[in-house]
Amino acid sequence: MDVVTLGETMVLFTPEISGYMRYAGNFSTKVAGAESNLAIGLARLGHNSSWVSRLGDDEFGKKILSFIRGEGVDVSRVSYSPSASTGLYFKEMITDDEVRVQYYRKDSAASRMKPSDLHETHIKNAKYLHLTGITPALSESCYETVMKAIEIATSSGVTVVFDPNLRRKLWPEDHAQEVLLEIAAKADIVLPGLDEGQFLFGDLDAETTARHFFEHGPSLVVLKLGAEGAYYYSDKEQGRVAGFPVHRVVDPVGAGDGFAAGLLSGLLDSLSLEKAVERAAAVGALVTMVKGDVEGLPDRSRLNAFIEGKHREGVNR
Template identity: 60%
Template sequence: MDVVTLGETMALFTPDSTGLMRYAHTYSRKYGGAESNFAIGLARLGHETGWISKVGDDELGKGLLSFVRGEGVDVSQVTIDESAPTGLYFKEIRNSSDIRVQYYRKGSAASRMSPSDLNEEYLSKAKYLHLTGITPALSDSCYELMLEAIRIAKKHSIKVIFDPNIRKSLWSEEKARDVLLELASQSDIILPGEAEGEFLFGKTNPEELGKKFIELGGASLVVLKVGAKGAYFFTNNEAKLVPGFTVEQVIDPVGAGDGFAAGFVSGLLDNLSIEESVLRGNAVGAIVTMVNGDVEGLPDKKEVQRYINQTGEDVSR
């Protein structure tokens, strides 16, 4: 197994019309969640991924499992909760530059995940463990789940990748800051966004943020996403900006960060340099924004390389 990730995936409903959702009468149904988006992205790039979660014993949960399994992700560690529902969220597209997301996930099956849902033997076979800051915000038991997953990963020398992926609506800012910094300090690779770095450290300068994350003591590599400008990477002795790609028309930015993570980790798994891996992440993130939906735009490896070559941004030399 190349990568194991864990977290909640929900049924996604999007109005077929733009504008205020109160006027929408028909919706399309898809599925989405940061961790499963990431796992699907890696699977499309040719890697073996496993996803740990919990869904309700309902039609949405069954459809969700079928969908993720059909995308080539191992779902053998997903359990079914007969007394809690599968979570929902709605994506309101008011216009091309104003897209809002509303979650209905309180008391969901995934929020009931706990350390007992982890299979140490299964986790021990992974090269990387991917975690986000969404999961510990769901419940105290999910927070404990994260700590146990990290403990198992450390025991088996599995590198921990942490994407803060802040969801302020799920908890207080003080608790979010404390927990996310705690988890980041225990991670080997951190993938924050620029706004997340500012939230955690109160600074806006990318170089300062990179230094702050490295100083937490756990990570040997930090990749700071700075939107259309691309992403910086920081190690103990190197800092560099890898330029992003120009997207003429952004259709749907939701899921771009998950696509970036998938592209970046794919590069690491393919033994690319850090710079080449970040470039692949930038490319996947850009491609995702051109398609409506969280996972619908995730590319395969040939498409990514073709996109990089066409834009003249190939750093392989």
């Protein structure tokens, strides 16, 4: 297995009209979750990925499992909970530039994950373990599950990748800061956004923010800068990769998960660090062009054409 990831996936409801959700009469439903987004992104690029979670034993849970399995992701370590429901959330598209999200996930099936749900061999056989800061925020048992997964991976030489993916509504800020820094210190690769860096370290520039993360323990920090691209920092090299021009951002949600999928894809393909970060930025940009968290995730041919197009543009200027 190339990558194992762990976390909650929910059914997403999106109004069919823009503006305040109170005026919406019809909704479309899709499947979305940071970790499964990443797993699907990797599968589309030809890698083996596995998503581990709990779902409610309900129609929404069955919808999620069927969808993710259909995208080529291994779901053999997903279990159903007969006494808890699958989480839901709503994406309010007020304008193209203003998107609000409302979650209904309290006491969901995924929030009841516990360390005994993990299969040690499954994690030990992976090249990367991917985690986000969302999962430990769901419950104390989820926090314990994340820490156990890290312990298993670290003891087996599996590279631990951590995306802080801050969700302020899920937990008190002081507790969030403590746990996010704790996990960052145990991870090998950390993929924060600049806003998460500001949350943890204050309003600093990209290089200083990346260095602060690096000093906590990871061997590589890749700081996501949105349209500006990304800044990477390790003990061997540091640098900035420019973002890919996007004519119109349709939906920014899920771009960070696409970025993570692109980076891991590049590392799995043994690209240079700079080229792996470039691939990450390309996938993130492509995600923003399409409505939905996973609908814009590219296959390899589309990704390569997008990257080559940027390079041709640069040569012609």
